[in-house]
Amino acid sequence: MSMMRASGVKDAMTATSVPPTASLMRWVIAATLPGIATMSYFFGLGVISNVVIAAVFGVALEAAVLWLRKRPIRVTLNDSSALLTGVLLGASLPPASPWWLIGVGMIAAIVVAKQLYGGLGHNPFNPAMVGYALLLVSFPTYMTLWAPPQALIPNGLWAQIAGTLPTAQLDSLSGATPLDAFKHKGEAVLASEFWATNPLPDGTLSAWRWVALAWLAGGVLLLVKRVISWHIPIAMLGSVLLLATLFYLSDPSHFASPLFHLLTGATLFGAFFIATDPVSAATSQRGKLIYGAGIGALIIIIRTVGGYPDAVAFAVLLMNLCVPLLDLYSVPRPTGHPNTSSGERP
Amino acid sequence: MSNAYDFPGGIYPPERKQRSNRSALTEAPLPSRVILTLQQHSGQAATPCVAPGDTVKVGSVIAKREGMISSDLHASISGMVSEVNATQISIEGDGQDEWLRLPPLAWQYVEPHALLERLNDSGIVGLGGAGFPTHIKARVVERHAINTLVINAAECEPYITVDDLTLRHHANEVLEGAQIIAKLCGAQHIIIGIEDNKPEAIEALKHALSNSQPISIELKVIATRYPSGGERQLIKRLLNLNVPSGGLPADVGVLCHNPGTLLAILHAVRDGQPLVSRVVTLTGEAISQPGNRWVRLGTSVRELLEQAGLNTPELHQVIQGGPMMGTPLLTLDAPVTKLTNCLIAATIEELPPPPAESPCIRCGECESVCPVALLPQQLHWYARAQDDAKLERYHLFDCIECGACSYVCPSHIPLVVDYREAKSRLRLQRIETAKAEHAKHRFEFRQARLAREEAEKQARKEARQAQQRRPSNTIAASSEKVDLRGLRIAHAAAKASVKKAEKTLARVAQEDPKQSLDDFEMQLATAQENLKAAELQLAQAREQQSSEESS
Numbered sequence A: 001m002s003m004m005r006a007s008g009v010k011d012a013m014t015a016t017s018v019p020p021t022a023s024l025m026r027w028v029i030a031a032t033l034p035g036i037a038t039m040s041y042f043f044g045l046g047v048i049s050n051v052v053i054a055a056v057f058g059v060a061l062e063a064a065v066l067w068l069r070k071r072p073i074r075v076t077l078n079d080s081s082a083l084l085t086g087v088l089l090g091a092s093l094p095p096a097s098p099w100w101l102i103g104v105g106m107i108a109a110i111v112v113a114k115q116l117y118g119g120l121g122h123n124p125f126n127p128a129m130v131g132y133a134l135l136l137v138s139f140p141t142y143m144t145l146w147a148p149p150q151a152l153i154p155n156g157l158w159a160q161i162a163g164t165l166p167t168a169q170l171d172s173l174s175g176a177t178p179l180d181a182f183k184h185k186g187e188a189v190l191a192s193e194f195w196a197t198n199p200l201p202d203g204t205l206s207a208w209r210w211v212a213l214a215w216l217a218g219g220v221l222l223l224v225k226r227v228i229s230w231h232i233p234i235a236m237l238g239s240v241l242l243l244a245t246l247f248y249l250s251d252p253s254h255f256a257s258p259l260f261h262l263l264t265g266a267t268l269f270g271a272f273f274i275a276t277d278p279v280s281a282a283t284s285q286r287g288k289l290i291y292g293a294g295i296g297a298l299i300i301i302i303r304t305v306g307g308y309p310d311a312v313a314f315a316v317l318l319m320n321l322c323v324p325l326l327d328l329y330s331v332p333r334p335t336g337h338p339n340t341s342s343g344e345r346p
Numbered sequence B: 001m002s003n004a005y006d007f008p009g010g011i012y013p014p015e016r017k018q019r020s021n022r023s024a025l026t027e028a029p030l031p032s033r034v035i036l037t038l039q040q041h042s043g044q045a046a047t048p049c050v051a052p053g054d055t056v057k058v059g060s061v062i063a064k065r066e067g068m069i070s071s072d073l074h075a076s077i078s079g080m081v082s083e084v085n086a087t088q089i090s091i092e093g094d095g096q097d098e099w100l101r102l103p104p105l106a107w108q109y110v111e112p113h114a115l116l117e118r119l120n121d122s123g124i125v126g127l128g129g130a131g132f133p134t135h136i137k138a139r140v141v142e143r144h145a146i147n148t149l150v151i152n153a154a155e156c157e158p159y160i161t162v163d164d165l166t167l168r169h170h171a172n173e174v175l176e177g178a179q180i181i182a183k184l185c186g187a188q189h190i191i192i193g194i195e196d197n198k199p200e201a202i203e204a205l206k207h208a209l210s211n212s213q214p215i216s217i218e219l220k221v222i223a224t225r226y227p228s229g230g231e232r233q234l235i236k237r238l239l240n241l242n243v244p245s246g247g248l249p250a251d252v253g254v255l256c257h258n259p260g261t262l263l264a265i266l267h268a269v270r271d272g273q274p275l276v277s278r279v280v281t282l283t284g285e286a287i288s289q290p291g292n293r294w295v296r297l298g299t300s301v302r303e304l305l306e307q308a309g310l311n312t313p314e315l316h317q318v319i320q321g322g323p324m325m326g327t328p329l330l331t332l333d334a335p336v337t338k339l340t341n342c343l344i345a346a347t348i349e350e351l352p353p354p355p356a357e358s359p360c361i362r363c364g365e366c367e368s369v370c371p372v373a374l375l376p377q378q379l380h381w382y383a384r385a386q387d388d389a390k391l392e393r394y395h396l397f398d399c400i401e402c403g404a405c406s407y408v409c410p411s412h413i414p415l416v417v418d419y420r421e422a423k424s425r426l427r428l429q430r431i432e433t434a435k436a437e438h439a440k441h442r443f444e445f446r447q448a449r450l451a452r453e454e455a456e457k458q459a460r461k462e463a464r465q466a467q468q469r470r471p472s473n474t475i476a477a478s479s480e481k482v483d484l485r486g487l488r489i490a491h492a493a494a495k496a497s498v499k500k501a502e503k504t505l506a507r508v509a510q511e512d513p514k515q516s517l518d519d520f521e522m523q524l525a526t527a528q529e530n531l532k533a534a535e536l537q538l539a540q541a542r543e544q545q546s547s548e549e550s551s
């Protein structure tokens, strides 16, 4: 037999059940459309211009780096992964962010987090979240101010191109997200009192809920189309709900309700579009469950105990750090190996 | 993870069996020339025992087995040997088809060793694809109690319909072959595993079951899923037993045979007919008369395909074996061997070249279909990085190379190719590290051979002296007190080490058929030389003693 099984043989039959990698990426992009559309309905065209600018940056930067690295450009761009990174980062930023802010974020995402590590498949960190975290740490004022809902044609589009902040957003209260507002209500204020003051502009909470549901719809599409597996989102949402419930039950007057955690901020977006980036996630099914649950737990911990109002980016990046360890310790037991050898030592 | 009676993962590729299973099994025309390669089985190549110009009949032995894991080779047509070289023997046919058969055996009445000898003399090897010599496999009972014989008729790979057609036409005989093996290895149960996509074969088996004697045979129809036909996977599905990693089915009391092999066994025993032909599936869109044929070994693939209406301009590639695990043939002039179960003459639309590979995105699709519950994505990563420690840790050698992972990979990575390369690299490394050991074994072998020759010389000398001495009994002989007891012990020990060497060799050969067996064969040969020397010495001492007593 040895002579017959010569190496260098191409396998003769190829897949039909799962879409190929390039179309996996395109499916994810398509599934962001409901979320992006709903966001722009509530927060204005600044969302769409964000996404477009970020996507253009993504493709241009990837092409530039590939050119410098003397790699094939067209074939690689064809996998649409740079485009996807741009869409995801663009959708995470406050509407009508200055163009240079987006540019800095995309450089961090594509050049540093992705290409310097060797390109698609080799990046240990989620590129979009690296860009997001860098911006959040370096430009906190720009990153935490959201225009109030209903400004469909923002006066900020010009400001975006000019590279400054739209004046309307400088009013800090009107520019807060619900998570932000809740975070800064102050220790002394009870949750019920806080909500009674009607702290957010009209419609803010329901706008965020609609957006969250739109992301959920996109996520379900991805699950149905088998573009992503259920392990990470379910584990992540499960642990968010579980921990938030524990906190809430321990002191409902201070902690936000589980539903608040689920439907505001980037929880659902993160569960279906960020945490599921397969390249930077744990790879085995068992590892994915732990990975997802870890992200969920970190989100709640950072939101309630930590210093940042939202936490999806940091939670994802922290769990990215743990992936090598998870991969090492979540090796399934192959058939024919006795039970005792499971989780073998390295 | 692994449910009772099932293995994890698995895929459902298009079956494409209808192309070849709709016409009856027929004989291919007698070829006018055959080329028989010396390596048609796992283990060592056979050694030619004919020379150009010799005339042979169908069934004449033309090459003898070499070492323990090897197999005899027989002429598949009658005629004249035209060429013998290092790798193959060619025979020009005389068109007479004259046979040389061994005497028929009534398997119910003959001793097991006679059956074993017949399997050996008939050159029977596993016809499912691995080509392991059947007489060695049957000797497994010397080391393991066998409880169940499994007839592996799952035939899960697309395109292939050899077992299907063999069973439709020869169900009774296949079952009789199974009875022979069951008798030989003491199995109490026989169970047939077959996928539900072969209703005609199942029907034929149901009819045949009632006639089968003496062990009653159980038929288990399983849902079609690739790779149910993997030995371990089938054993799991039929018997819910896990063959241990690195082990053999015999470790859980099971022996597996494929229907074609069982039929060949029956022909060898009942009809005295050595293995000179086999059933081959001819299929693919580039031939107009697909189907299954009885083909003489050594027939050229080109000839076969042309007889089946080959459309050469349409032909893209010919694959030997199935599309999942088979290999493309590099030349159509290759001959059919004992291992050729299927030839797919494919058009380019039918089996297009795989699209360009893109990077692994670690999606885990491969993991969810792996029937061994490995992490193919990690194996891929470490195979490319040549990180051997990690490859062992992720159980590379548990991979059965089924190709399910490559099949689903959205990045079109030829994963199995990576694994095969990594495995052969690691095998080479193992040989390298064992080189010193190997040299030592070679030295030991030479010593043993010299000792045996010395013993022979001594024996001849003694015999001469004894003849001269006989008239007047000398005191010299009796003064040299013969240590008969010590020699007897040495003889028993030598016998035991032969057995042990055989056992090791048989095991290693079955565990990893692609491993080089040279070193183990050498150790066996050493033990055999030692045994011969001990036998001679013992015989000599006995002689001496008896001559002393008689005087």
Ligand code: SF4
Pocket (backbone or CB within 6 Å): B359, B360, B361, B362, B363, B364, B365, B366, B367, B376, B377, B380, B405, B408, B409, B410, B411, B412, B413, B415
């Ligand atoms: S299926 Fe392919 S791309 Fe996905 S993890 Fe496995 S090897 Fe990587």
Ligand code: SF4
Pocket (backbone or CB within 6 Å): B369, B370, B371, B372, B373, B374, B375, B376, B398, B399, B400, B401, B402, B403, B404, B405, B406, B415, B416, B419
């Ligand atoms: S080829 Fe190996 S790794 Fe891939 S699915 Fe089959 S057994 Fe698993």
